[in-house]
Amino acid sequence: xxxxxxxxxxxxxxxxxxxxxxxxxxxxxxxxxxxxxxxxxxxxxxxxxxxxxxxxxxxxxxxxxxxxxxxxxxxxxxxxxxxxxxxxxxxxxxxxxxxxxxxxxxxxxxxxxxxxxxxxxxxxxxxxxxxxxxxxxxxxxxxxxxxxxxxxxxxxxxxxxxxxxxxxxxxxxxxxxxxxxxxxxxxxxxxxxxxxxxxxxxxxxxxxxxxxxxxxxxxxxxxxxxxxxxxxxxxxxxxxxxxxxxxxxxxxxxxxxxxxxxxxxxxxxxxxxxxxxxxxxxxxxxxxxxxxxxxxxxxxxxxxxx
Amino acid sequence: xxxxxxxxxxxxxxxxxxxxxxxxxxxxxxxxxxxxxxxxxxxxxxxxxxxxxxxxxxxxxxxxxxxxxxxxxxxxxxxxxxxxxxxxxxxxxxxxxxxxxxxxxxxxxxxxxxxxxxxxxxxxxxxxxxxxxxxxxxxxxxxxxxxxxxxxxxxxxxxxxxxxxxxxxxxxxxxxxxxxxxxxxxxxxxxxxxxxxxxxxxxxxxxxxxxxxxxxxxxxxxxxxxxxxxxxxxxxxxxxxxxxxxxxxxxxxxxxxxxxxxxxxxxxxxxxxxxxxxxxxxxxxxxxxxxxxxxxxxxxxxxxxx
Numbered sequence: 125x126x127x128x129x130x131x132x133x134x135x136x137x138x139x140x141x142x143x144x145x146x147x148x149x150x151x152x153x154x155x156x157x158x159x160x161x162x163x164x165x166x167x168x169x170x171x172x173x174x175x176x177x178x179x180x181x182x183x184x185x186x187x188x189x190x191x192x193x194x195x196x197x198x199x200x201x202x203x204x205x206x207x208x209x210x211x212x213x214x215x216x217x218x219x220x221x222x223x224x225x226x227x228x229x230x231x232x233x234x235x236x237x238x239x240x241x242x243x244x245x246x247x248x249x250x251x252x253x254x255x256x257x258x259x260x261x262x263x264x265x266x267x268x269x270x271x272x273x274x275x276x277x278x279x280x281x282x283x284x285x286x287x288x289x290x291x292x293x294x295x296x297x298x299x300x301x302x303x304x305x306x307x308x309x310x311x312x313x314x315x316x317x318x319x320x321x322x323x324x325x326x327x328x329x330x331x332x333x334x335x336x337x338x339x340x341x342x343x344x345x346x347x348x349x350x351x352x353x354x355x356x357x358x359x360x361x362x363x364x365x366x367x368x369x370x371x372x373x374x375x376x377x378x379x380x381x382x383x384x385x386x387x388x389x390x391x392x393x394x395x396x397x398x399x400x401x402x403x404x405x406x407x408x409x410x411x412x413x414x415x416x417x418x419x420x421x422x423x424x425x426x427x428x429x430x
Numbered sequence: 431x432x433x434x435x436x437x438x439x440x441x442x443x444x445x446x447x448x449x450x451x452x453x454x455x456x457x458x459x460x461x462x463x464x465x466x467x468x469x470x471x472x473x474x475x476x477x478x479x480x481x482x483x484x485x486x487x488x489x490x491x492x493x494x495x496x497x498x499x500x501x502x503x504x505x506x507x508x509x510x511x512x513x514x515x516x517x518x519x520x521x522x523x524x525x526x527x528x529x530x531x532x533x534x535x536x537x538x539x540x541x542x543x544x545x546x547x548x549x550x551x552x553x554x555x556x557x558x559x560x561x562x563x564x565x566x567x568x569x570x571x572x573x574x575x576x577x578x579x580x581x582x583x584x585x586x587x588x589x590x591x592x593x594x595x596x597x598x599x600x601x602x603x604x605x606x607x608x609x610x611x612x613x614x615x616x617x618x619x620x621x622x623x624x625x626x627x628x629x630x631x632x633x634x635x636x637x638x639x640x641x642x643x644x645x646x647x648x649x650x651x652x653x654x655x656x657x658x659x660x661x662x663x664x665x666x667x668x669x670x671x672x673x674x675x676x677x678x679x680x681x682x683x684x685x686x687x688x689x690x691x692x693x694x695x696x697x698x699x700x701x702x703x704x705x706x707x708x709x710x711x712x713x714x715x716x717x718x719x720x721x722x723x724x725x726x727x728x729x730x731x732x733x734x735x736x
């Protein structure tokens with residue numbers, strides 16, 4: 125089967141054998157936003173030479189403005205619930221294949237619901253891997269997710285706008301104007317730690333963000349101002365994410381790129397919290413697990429959808 | 431004399447008589463950023479027909495990248511200290527006039543210093559007006575200032591990036607993309623109050639900001655999503671600003687435009703805090719007060735600066 129992680133800004137395809145081992149990978153920058161209006165064309169071109177019948181897709185491709193919108197499933201949700209929520213659809217040009225879309229998850233326990241779409245497939249792999257009991261997961265990124273898994277079900281989702289806000293401040297703000305270089309700032313551990321330490325002070329994030337400007341004007345942290353900002357934002361995210369449940373966990377599972385895992389491990393380590401790393405391609409394993417559970421239970425649909 | 435409030439994005443000139451009464455006003459969009467490299471030209475054109483000898487200027491015109499940089503004065507600072515810090519300078523083409531620049535203020539009581547440049551002149555008016563004792567002032571805006579005055583001196587400055595962050599999120603973020611219309615969103619009191627209420631919940635600003643997106647996707651607050659975001663940010667600002675000193679004040683002085691005062695009075699009122707309004711042109715009165723204190727004490731300088 126082919127597992128497809130199709131987010132707003134990325135497209136990753138994995139070819140897996142029957143055991144769920146990844147035998148080939150493809151990456152593209154044709155994310156769901158760039159692919160709007162021509163999803164079929166983009167996917168066909170990416171599939172060249174891969175003739176597997178089953179394609180299981182997660183991410184914004186199944187969201188509003190995606191290829192076909194699949195409603196969110198409410199938490200708590202385990203592997204069986206998510207697998208049962210897979211939406212089969214047959215777009216023109218894919219008549220010989222079976223395409224599936226994974227639903228996102230919604231946590232309605234707060235006055236404003238929290239949401240994920242795409243990360244549930246990474247979590248699906250962990251739902252299969254982790255023993256019963258409670259586990260805390262952090263999936264850092266544009267919209268960082270903090271998730272609580274309890275006895276095989278996703279029970280709580282808490283999202284922070286960390287990555288998106290960092291990008292906005294870096295590119296468009298008076299704070300960012302004080303920083304040299306482009307988006308790929310060199311990581312300055314001391315400045316990052318200073319930002320992290322600052323996040324523990326009173327005053328609030330809005331005040332701390334003005335402080336980045338004041339620090340820049342005063343020449344504090346030199347070329348490390350972007351790392352200081354990063355430490356500040358990650359620190360605020362951690363404080364909110366760890367406070368979701370009463371007790372701080374002793375261990376957090378972090379899923380993401382090597383660069384992000386390094387940063388979050390540093391920040392969590394400063395709070396005395398142990399980290400277990402998982403690569404982003406956990407999504408492939410999760411999509412395989414969902415498909416395996418679903419495949420045996422479905423009859424062939426007789427109608428086709430656009 | 432002529433009082434000039436020359437910030438990053440605005441230029442306001444006031445002509446005052448000997449008693450300090452404003453007899454004429456001029457406004458321009460030639461803020462200090464737009465005027466970089468041609469301050470003398472912009473000012474000459476704005477002064478047409480006003481032949482007063484003394485010009486007292488505050489704001490970014492005296493900051494880094496302004497016409498001439500005047501260092502910050504450290505808090506605590508009273509009227510006499512600020513007046514003594516006025517910098518006289520004589521640029522080419524202004525030989526028949528006396529130009530003065532007001533220094534900004536710095537509060538170094540935190541690990542990262544807090545700063546103001548321009549607002550000190552509005553505060554100068556309040557330093558003259560208010561009786562001894564402690565007073566709390568809020569000057570909302572791009573960088574909202576919360577100030578504590580004690581016995582005639584500015585003792586504490588606390589800035590929040592509220593206005594700038596609102597603008598960034600409104601114009602450049604995925605959250606802003608869910609909002610219709612331009613920058614001038616209609617004010618929706620119910621949505622503003624909902625954002626304000628949300629700010630009191632646990633989870634942190636980064637989490638609450640993602641909630642704006644989730645609320646938008648769920649259709650909560652309808653066309654009022656921008657007001658919800660505004661309430662959320664103002665609520666977080668208030669919580670930080672009010673916590674600067676131990677006890678919440680019963681009364682806060684708010685200095686600003688009618689639109690901002692209405693919004694902040696609503697938010698402070700929800701916390702049971704009384705508000706006294708002051709117009710932005712308080713700066714003219716403050717600049718007059720500083721000039722009056724300074725004028726008698728200085729000899730004519732013999733050198734001229736570019």
